[in-house]
Amino acid sequence: MSAFPTRPRRTAARLLAGIVAVGALTGPAASLAAAGELRTAVPTTAKRSARYAAAGWPTLKAGSKGTGVTALQYLLNSRGQSLTVDGAFGPTTTAKVKAFQKSQHLAADGIVGAGTWSKLVTTLRSGANGPAVKAAQTLLKARGQAVAVDGAFTAAVADRVKAFQKSAGLAADGVVGARTWAALLNGTPSGxxxxxxxxxxxxxxxxxxxxxxxxxxxxxxxxxxxxxxxxxxxxxxxxxxxxxxxxxxxxxxxxxxxxxxxxxxxxxxxxxxxxxxxxxxxxxxxxxxxxxxxxxxxxxxxxxxxxxxxxxxxxxxxxxxxxxxxxxxxxxxxxxxxxxx
Ligand SMILES: [Zn+2]
Known part of the structure; x- marks a missing residue:
């Protein structure tokens, strides 16, 4: 089963969350595309939008544990928060999530859902460095790709990203955009x-x-x-x-x-x-x-x-x-x- 204990069930709430995810992603995805990034991540048709919604994002909150939380902590650090990365969503993580949400004019509830994820993730490709790369490497490893968590996005890492994208039914371009982030965070792509x-x-x-x-x-x-x-x-x-x-x-x-x-x-x-x-x-x-x-x-x-x-x-x-x-x-x-x- 998924490594994420709080993975949402298939309920009306989940459907709603999916719809919110599309809305939340259109903004940053569109602006990144304008900057020449994230091309493959932007849903251009209704069909792709629907798939995007289905991919969803996990909800993480106080008490959550596992690789999703580890990735979250690395991503918070990549956004200027300083956290010990331990994979456990405790009071300090809640405080840093709230601080980040405030800085992004999001509701500061300390719960990481679609809106917060879409502001936290950043497009990564060969040559990238730092904690966001560690987040991607942590998730790739959890999805069975053999990578070291060292913060360096090398050509070998790009190959593992491509292998993951293929297994998830995504375009295998080796670039970690929003869709790849969602698939990585959401666990295995489909039943x-x-x-x-x-x-x-x-x-x-x-x-x-x-x-x-x-x-x-x-x-x-x-x-x-x-x-x-x-x-x-x-x-x-x-x-x-x-x-x-x-x-x-x-x-x-x-x-x-x-x-x-x-x-x-x-x-x-x-x-x-x-x-x-x-x-x-x-x-x-x-x-x-x-x-x-x-x-x-x-x-x-x-x-x-x-x-x-x-x-x-x-x-x-x-x-x-x-x-x-x-x-x-x-x-x-x-x-x-x-x-x-
Ligand atoms: Zn055995």
Missing amino acids: GNRAALAKQILAQKQIALATVHPGGKHAGSTARQNIIDTANGKGALTSPWGDKPNRRVALDPRMLNGLLKLRTQYGYRLSVSEIVGGDHSGNSRHYAGIAFDITHINGRHVGSGAPHKQLMAACKKLGAQEVLGPGDAGHSRHVHCGWSR
Whole structure:
């Protein structure tokens, strides 16, 4: 699921927020376009405007946590506020948001919605530097693109922006304009993304998905069946003998993207032993659809000469937060990559 705890539900309020988003964006988007920037970000037709509204912006407020808040704090710093970047929306962040809103003649309510986001974001392209670039890099990383958060918009960063734009159905120009910001902040672009990623994984012959379990028999919950079900728009099934038996779990697109990129970006040949199936501890990330286990890398078993350290580093670069392997308890024969809840 989304990294943003306050992601709005599909309600009348959300529809309204979408409409407000279009209104709020027309002003700054138009003025940036006049200055020769943000060309691709300006909705020029009713259809594009509608898509723009659908993209929306997340609402962040006191108590929010995660990469969206981290990006917000970097963006506030890029606008002259000075904040410690810690990903937690506390009283200091509220105060700085209010100060920024006041400076922009917005209602100073301390809640970051469409109007505030559209004033905070700035168009970024190759050569840009500073905290706003760090905000974009933080979000790219959270969306599974392998970038360092160093504040320098290099050609390599532009390539990762293009890859993200492609995955989100945006024009892949490598420039972070308002639409790309919204898509980055809003999490995964659409519900279809999960199924599309699963299909791409199935198409990779060098990603071997287990059709049996190491610890029991249940065809419906193997790694391969988990991905097939996801490709068909269903939840992935847990095993009957696990701590959370016989449940359907929506696989997280960040995890699916990470698995795919281990092959398509890093070139590994992989065997995946379990995703949501098998037996894990009760609070395991497997049961949340945000983890997978790898037993073989490039034809070698983990623990018997496979390059597990390199693979573990790649998982981290792809946004995984919980990465375990040989040397960690219970992981002498497999690598576990888990994403944040
Ligand atoms: Zn695991």
